Amino acid sequence: MSSPKPPNPIATANAQSGMNTDTALVQNAVNMTNSVGPWGSTTYNPTGSISFTNSQGQTVNIPQYTQTTTYAPEQQAILDKTTKAQDNLAQLAADQSGKMNQYLAKPFEFDNQDAADWSYDLASTRILPQQKQAAADLQSQLTNQGIRPGTAAYDREMTRLTQSNTDQMNQLALTGRSQAFGEAIQTRSQPINELTAFLSGSQVAAPNSGFSATPQASVGGVDYAGLVNSNYQAKVSQSNALMGGLFGLAGAGVSAFAPMKPGR
Template identity: 25%
Template sequence: MVNQDTPYGNISYNQTGTSTYTGADGKTYSVPQFTQTTTLNPQQQETLDQSQQAATNIASTANSLSSTGLSQLSQPVDTSGAPALQTSLGSGYTSTLGNDYSTNLGSGYTSNIGNGYTTSLGSDYNTSFGGDVSQAMTNAKNAVMDQYTPTLDRNAEATRAQELASGVRPGSAAYSANEQTIGDNYTRAADQATQTAQSVQNQLFNQQQQQAAYTDSALLNQANFTNNSALNQAQFGNSALLNQFNSQNNAALNQAQFGNSALLNSANFNNSANSQWLQNYYTQRDQPLNELSALLSGSQVQNAAGTTSSTPSTQVAGTDYSSLVNQQYQNQYQQYQNTLSGISSLGTGLLSFL
C-alpha cells in the first residue's frame, strides 16, 4: 500500500493483521490486512464540521416545521370567519320592467288618416266628356251647303239654258253628259261640306277633351294635396307618440338594468371576498408544510473527500489468490468511500428520514 498526500488531506495505510487462505494445492497462504486512515486538512475538516452542523440545523428546523404543520393539519378546517357566500341577488333584482314600461302606444296613435283623407275625386271628376257633336257636324255641313247651293243652282240653270239655245234635247248624249257634270258638281260640293263639318266636329271634340283633362287634373292635384296633408299630420302625431313611447321604455329599461347590474356587482364583490378569504386561510394553513417541502427538496453541500484520487491496489504476487486479495481490498475501500459519502449526506439522510 502507498500512502497518499492530496490538497484536501492525506490517506495512510497501516497493517492491522493477516488473512489466511488455503489454496487448491493444499498450501496455506497469508495475506496482510490494512486499515486506511483519512486525515483532512484544517479547512476541509472545518467544512465537514460545518456541513454536519448544517445538516443538524436542517433536521431540527424540519422537525419543528413538521410539528407545526402536523399540528395545524390536526385541527379541523374552520371557515366560519369567511364572508358569507351570496347565492341570491335578492328581491331587488327584477326580470320585469314594471308599470313604466309600455307595450301600447295609446289611443292617440292612429291607424287611419281620418275624415280629411279622401278616396273619391267628387262628382266634378270626368270619366267621360262632351256631348253629342253629330248635330254640330250636320249644322256645319248644312251651313257650307247653304253657301255652295246658290252658285251650283245658277251654274245648272246656265248650262241648261245654253243646251236649249244650242238645240240639245233631253235624252241626247250631250244632254246626259251635261246633267252628269251638274250632278258631279253637287256631289263634290257635298263632299267638301262633309270634310269641313268633320274638321269642325274634331276641333270641338279636342276642346271638350282638354277641358275635361284640365278639370280632372285640378281635382286630382287638390285631392293629393289634401291627402298628403292628412297623411303627414297623422304620421307626425304617430311619430311623436312613438318617440315618447321609446324614450319612456328606454328609461325604464336602463333603470332596471342599472339596478340589476348594481346588485350583480355587489354579489360578485361579496363572493370574491369569500374566495379571497378562503385562499388566504388555506395558504396560512399550508405554509409550514410548503416550507418543509422546500427545505427537504433543497440541494446539500458536497463533501470535498469525494474528489480525492483513488488508492492504488497492492498485487499479491506468486499466488493465484491475488485477484481475491485485490477484490477484498476494493470492497474495503468502497466501504470507506461509502462512509465518507454517508457523512456528507447526513443532512439529507436526516431530512429524508423525517
C-alpha cells in the first residue's frame, strides 16, 4: 500500500489565489452600498474592467466601478453660489496680484522729519500753550517768594522747568515717530493683506454634504491551502494507521505458525 501523494504546491497556490480574488470581489461588491438622503445620493455603477497577468501567465479581469455623488437641488444651489463667490474673490486676487509688481517695486520709505513735524504740530495746539502757562505761573510764584530773575535760585528753577518741558517734547517725538511708523507700515501692507484675504476666501469648499460613510463589511477568506494540507495530513495519518495494522497482523500470523521447541 502506497502513501498518499503530496498536493501540488503550484496548483494549491493557484487555487488559493483565485479564491482570494473571488473573496475580494465579493467584499468590494458588498461594501458598495448606494445611499440616498436629504442632502443627496451616492451610487456605484460598473464602468468596465481592468485585466492583469498573474504569476502563472493567466489573464485575470477585475471589474471597475464609478462612485457618483449627487447633491440635492438645495445643496447644489448652495454649491453653485459658493463657487461663484469664490470665483469672484479669485478674480479680485488675480487683479490685485497684477498690481503688486509695480507697487512693491517702490522701496518702503519713512521720513523722520515728517514724523517730527507731525509731533510738533500736535504739540503746538495743546502742549506748548500748557508749557508757556506753566513757565508764567512759575515766574509769578518765584517773584512772590522774593526770588528775582538773575539769582541762582531763580535760574535753577527755570532750568528745571525747561528740562522738564524738553523731556516732554522728546517723549512726544518718540511716541509720534513710533505711531507714524506703524501707520506707514500698515498703509504699505494693506494691499498685501487684502490680496491674502482674497486668496484665502477663494479656496474651493463644498457645502456640508451630510453623507454618512459607506458601511464596510468584511468577508473572511477561504484558507484553501490550509484545508488541502490538513486533508493530506489526515490521509497520511490514516495510511500510517493502516500500514501499522497490516504489519501487526502479519506479525501475529508468523507467531501462530512458528514450530514448537522439543520438550514442550
